[in-house]
Amino acid sequence: MITSSxxxxxxxxxxxxxxxxxxxxxxxxxxxxxxESAGNEIPGGNVETLKKLKKAFEKAGVQFIGTPEEGxxxxxxxxx
Numbered sequence: 553m554i555t556s557s558x559x560x561x562x563x564x565x566x567x568x569x570x571x572x573x574x575x576x577x578x579x580x581x582x583x584x585x586x587x588e589s590a591g592n593e594i595p596g597g598n599v600e601t602l603k604k605l606k607k608a609f610e611k612a613g614v615q616f617i618g619t620p621e622e623g624x625x626x627x628x629x630x631x632x
Contacts, residue, residue, distance in 0.1 A: 554606060554616050555624050556590035562614045562626045563588070577608035594620060
């Protein structure tokens with residue numbers, strides 16, 4: 553599962569505002585704000601919403617790495 557810190561970092565990598573990324577991912581602005589604000593924790597919420605968000609980030613070229621226990625992070629997907 554992805555953490556709030558990963559969500560915030562991934563969005564920063566895309567260069568999009570919270571509002572713009574929420575629209576792109578098909579989720580509410582207030583939901584995006586809440587998901588980013590839980591610190592380094594796994595945000596609570598609807599699993600389908602988190603799946604939509606992760607899919608949108610991956611489509612933008614962001615890869616989620618690690619786990620919350622061992623140090624979660626984000627990076628650009630390696631080019632094949």
